[in-house]
Amino acid sequence: MNNWIQRVAGAALAIAAVGGGFAPWPLAGDALRRDIAAQTGSLLGMRVEAQGRAVFSLLPLPHVKIVGFRAAGANGAVAIDAASLTYEARFLPLLGGRLELAGATVIAPKIVVDIDAALAAGAPTRAGSFDPAISRRGLSFVEIVDGELLLRRESTGVNERISSVNAAVDFGGSASPTTARGNAVWRGEAARVALWIGASAEGRTPVVATLQSPAASASLDGDVMADAFEGVARLQAASIAAVARLGGGFPGLEDIGGFTFSSPARITAKTIDFPGARVDFAGSRYNGALTFTLGAGRPKVSGTLAADSVDLTAFAALAQPLRDPAGGWSAAPLPRAALDAIDIDLRVSAAKANVGSFRASGVGVSILAAGGKLEASLAEASAYGGVFGGRATARQAGAGISTQVEGRVSNLDLGAALKAAGWPRRFSGTLSADLALDGEGVAIADIFAGLRGDAHLNLVDGDIDGLDIEGALRRVERRPATVLSDLRGGKTPFDIASASILFDKGIARIETARAAGPGARVGVSGSASLSSRRLSLRLLASAPSASPAAEAPGLGFDIAGPWDAPALTLDTLAPTGRSPAADPAAETGGAVQTRPPAGAALANP
Numbered sequence: 001m002n003n004w005i006q007r008v009a010g011a012a013l014a015i016a017a018v019g020g021g022f023a024p025w026p027l028a029g030d031a032l033r034r035d036i037a038a039q040t041g042s043l044l045g046m047r048v049e050a051q052g053r054a055v056f057s058l059l060p061l062p063h064v065k066i067v068g069f070r071a072a073g074a075n076g077a078v079a080i081d082a083a084s085l086t087y088e089a090r091f092l093p094l095l096g097g098r099l100e101l102a103g104a105t106v107i108a109p110k111i112v113v114d115i116d117a118a119l120a121a122g123a124p125t126r127a128g129s130f131d132p133a134i135s136r137r138g139l140s141f142v143e144i145v146d147g148e149l150l151l152r153r154e155s156t157g158v159n160e161r162i163s164s165v166n167a168a169v170d171f172g173g174s175a176s177p178t179t180a181r182g183n184a185v186w187r188g189e190a191a192r193v194a195l196w197i198g199a200s201a202e203g204r205t206p207v208v209a210t211l212q213s214p215a216a217s218a219s220l221d222g223d224v225m226a227d228a229f230e231g232v233a234r235l236q237a238a239s240i241a242a243v244a245r246l247g248g249g250f251p252g253l254e255d256i257g258g259f260t261f262s263s264p265a266r267i268t269a270k271t272i273d274f275p276g277a278r279v280d281f282a283g284s285r286y287n288g289a290l291t292f293t294l295g296a297g298r299p300k301v302s303g304t305l306a307a308d309s310v311d312l313t314a315f316a317a318l319a320q321p322l323r324d325p326a327g328g329w330s331a332a333p334l335p336r337a338a339l340d341a342i343d344i345d346l347r348v349s350a351a352k353a354n355v356g357s358f359r360a361s362g363v364g365v366s367i368l369a370a371g372g373k374l375e376a377s378l379a380e381a382s383a384y385g386g387v388f389g390g391r392a393t394a395r396q397a398g399a400g401i402s403t404q405v406e407g408r409v410s411n412l413d414l415g416a417a418l419k420a421a422g423w424p425r426r427f428s429g430t431l432s433a434d435l436a437l438d439g440e441g442v443a444i445a446d447i448f449a450g451l452r453g454d455a456h457l458n459l460v461d462g463d464i465d466g467l468d469i470e471g472a473l474r475r476v477e478r479r480p481a482t483v484l485s486d487l488r489g490g491k492t493p494f495d496i497a498s499a500s501i502l503f504d505k506g507i508a509r510i511e512t513a514r515a516a517g518p519g520a521r522v523g524v525s526g527s528a529s530l531s532s533r534r535l536s537l538r539l540l541a542s543a544p545s546a547s548p549a550a551e552a553p554g555l556g557f558d559i560a561g562p563w564d565a566p567a568l569t570l571d572t573l574a575p576t577g578r579s580p581a582a583d584p585a586a587e588t589g590g591a592v593q594t595r596p597p598a599g600a601a602l603a604n605p
Contacts, residue, residue, distance in 0.1 A: 049071070069082040081109065116153050145166060195208070229266070257282060304349075313354070334441075365378055409434075430459065448506055523539070
């Protein structure tokens with residue numbers, strides 16, 4: 001090799017002497033390409049092929065340029081194709097017949113990383129204790145100009161493109177740290193990265209890595225050893241919605257804000273452990289342990305997090321995507337692919353939790369995801385004298401998603417709970433109930449249109465606020481024309497109320513619904529459409545009687561229209577010989593009906 005280097009050096013000096021040092025000179029192709037390919041392959045630990053011609057220029061600095069460059073790892077984990085590779089050579093060694101490389105510049109490289117192959121080969125562990133072999137061989141810097149990085153993982157369908165990669169690595173030397181800085185664009189988000197690698201000692205190499213972007217910033221600070229990284233990890237995001245957009249987006253996160261994460265960390269080829277995780281998120285602080293598993297198949301996150309107090313108010317925004325701008329159920333396709341993106345085994349608990357002014361204690365939630373199925377369970381929590389819990393599941397089904405919801409509540413002070421939730425306090429009493437629903441569809445609108453299941457409710461020692469049925473019944477025979485004004489305001493107390501509801505094809509049909517109190521008995525029949533969000537109900541009320549056959553004045557109500565603004569229409573029923581509330585499905589029993597005057601319907605009773 002010395003002979004051709006000496007010839008090149010001599011020719012270069014001669015050219016420089018006549019002012020031609022800037023001109024590129026083609027060199028003996030095969031010998032030079034093979035030699036540089038061998039040196040490059042030794043530096044990278046890869047199989048290298050110099051495809052195009054090689055040229056040499058003396059000025060402004062001696063350098064060798066190879067047009068067309070390809071490199072591939074032996075295990076197929078990494079492949080590089082570049083438009084050109086330029087080596088900068090030191091001038092004085094060149095005069096002595098030695099090609100001593102000072103640095104390399106790679107133009108427009110396309111770097112493909114096969115994550116499955118890298119994990120199978122244990123590539124992260126082989127990064128181990130940093131070996132400054134490149135700096136010992138004389139290469140002091142490497143630059144990448146306008147590169148592209150492709151991350152592929154066939155087992156999980158990952159295919160990510162990182163563009164506009166520009167980076168510079170300074171190897172420093174045996175006693176100096178290696179540093180790297182660069183920038184790139186991923187999913188439209190510009191990011192800057194920096195890396196500092198210190199000198200190895202006792203099998204440990206200090207490393208500091210940082211990433212900054214408008215969406216988030218992250219850092220690792222610790223030591224790399226033969227089989228792992230140990231140190232501290234930090235992550236901060238000013239907006240979780242911006243981070244979610246990088247992952248494909250999720251509506252409803254705009255009001256939740258950002259988060260910070262910090263923990264001791266241990267990273268190996270297949271696991272990332274955070275044994276002391278601390279997460280500050282949505283005004284709450286969680287502490288616990290998390291593990292990410294990166295083996296074959298989908299990645300998995302598992303662990304536990306606990307908080308003293310959790311404010312979930314901002315999470316109410318997650319319900320916004322259920323509705324469309326017109327107020328109906330959304331027809332937008334549900335994110336079916338998200339069910340198969342990652343496996344989850346996570347448990348989150350809080351001593352106290354609130355949504356607005358609604359407060360609960362002893363809240364524990366478990367989230368499980370695997371094989372295209374997501375399940376969230378709420379263990380029994382306490383609120384307003386009662387306990388409640390439930391479970392919701394979603395799984396891939398054909399082109400859509402199949403959902404199941406189960407819920408239960410016992411001994412809940414309904415009036416206090418409604419007031420705390422900011423809802424109209426139309427009912428009070430002690431509530432016990434259970435619910436089981438399932439549906440399937442491509443969109444939320446499809447699921448509600450086909451909803452099936454049942455619900456059972458019992459309410460004791462309560463009242464109906466805003467309707468004085470008892471007072472109206474007392475005066476209906478004497479003053480039928482004033483029934484509407486008699487009905488408005490006041491309360492109707494009851495000792496017990498119960499209902500059984502059947503859901504079928506998006507229609508909630510009342511099987512039985514009764515309420516009985518000291519001054520009135522009420523029966524309800526009819527249905528509600530969950531898909532169109534409309535009511536069609538019939539209420540029959542009578543004064544209590546010692547005998548079902550006794551004569552009793554009665555009232556009939558029709559409640560119909562949209563959920564948000566139903567209209568109540570009133571009938572007055574003459575004595576029929578039996579209480580209409582004794583048979584909720586019965587009509588007027590032949591009684592003479594007295595309709596209120598036009599315009600007498602009550603909206604929003």
